[in-house]
Amino acid sequence: MTSKAGIEQVLKAASMRVTQPRVAVLSAVAAHPHADTETIISAVREGHPNVSHQAVYDSLKLFTKLGVIRQIQPQGHTARYEARVGDNHHHVVCRQCGKLADVDCAVGGAPCLHASNDHGFSIDEAEVIYWGTCPDCQAANAQKDVVVNP
C-alpha cells in the first residue's frame, strides 16, 4: 500500500491533501528502507529540489501517525523510517556501524507480546530491538585481530 494511488487513498480517507512533497517523501521511504531523515530529504530533493526539510519532517510525522510508515529509533541513533508496516517484524542494529536489518519473529506466535500485565499497565505493543554486529563489522574486527594479535 505504498504506491502513489495507494497513498492518495490513505490521505484522502483521512481528509488530508495529496501534495507533491508528500508523495515524494513516501516514495523515498519505500525506496530506501531504514533511511534516516537526512537521507530521505536528499532522496526527495533529487526529484523535487525545493522541498523544505520542514515539509519532510511534517510528512514523516503524518505518515507515522496514519500508520503508513513506521519510525525506528535505536539508542544513540537518529530516527529511521520504513514502509513495511502491519506485520510483526523486528530489527537488528549493529553496535558498531548502526546498520539496521529486518528480523522476523523467530517463534511463530509472537510470544514477546504477552507480558505479564504488570503494574496495571494495559499493553498494546511490544517493540523488540536486537543488538549485535553486522557481517561487515565482524569481518573488519577479524581483520583487526589478525593485526593486533599476530
Added chain:
Amino acid sequence: MTSKAGIEQVLKAASMRVTQPRVAVLSAVAAHPHADTETIISAVREGHPNVSHQAVYDSLKLFTKLGVIRQIQPQGHTARYEARVGDNHHHVVCRQCGKLADVDCAVGGAPCLHASNDHGFSIDEAEVIYWGTCPDCQAANAQKDVVVNP
C-alpha cells in the same frame, strides 16, 4: 552491588578514581529508578550542590560502560537510568505520560533472545520495550470519556 563499598570496588577494578560526584550519582540512580538525567542532577545536588551537570553526564556514561547501571531511552523521551542490571528484565512505557515500569519476561526462558540469526548478524542482546497506558492515564481517560460521551 550499588553500595558505596561496591561501587568503590568496581571503579578501582577498572582503574578509575572514586570521587564524591561519582558516588553521589550512583546513589541517586539507585534511589530513583528510571529517573532521567535532570532528575539525577537534582538528586545529586541535594547532597552536593556544586556538582556540575557535566560530571553527572560523565559519570552516567562511565557507569553505563562499566555495566553498573543501564540506560533506557524510549522513542520521544530523554535517557533514563536504572541500577538494576544483570537480570533479563524489560520495560513498559506509558504512551501518554512516559511513565516507566519494570516487566519481567513473561515466558520462562526468555524466548525473545533467540532470533533467527538473520542477515549474518551476530546478536548478543534483545531489548524489549512494551508500549501501553499506565493506570493513572487509564483512569484519566475513563474520566474524560464520561465527560465527552455522557
Added chain:
DNA sequence: GAACTTATCTTGACTCGTTCAAAATAAGCA
C-alpha cells in the same frame, strides 16, 4: 474555467538534551 478557502509549504529562528575543550581541582601514589 476562475475565484476562493484553508491546509500545507517555505523560511528562518529557536529549543533542548547532550557533547566538546581548556583551565582548575582533588584522588591516589611516592
Added chain:
DNA sequence: TGCTTATTTTGAACGAGTCAAGATAAGTTC
C-alpha cells in the same frame, strides 16, 4: 607532604528536531 594526572568545573557549541508567520497551491464552489 608534595606530585602527577584523572576528574571536575566552566562555558561554549552542536545537531536533530520543533515553532511560528507569511506565502503557496490543493481541492471546492460558483
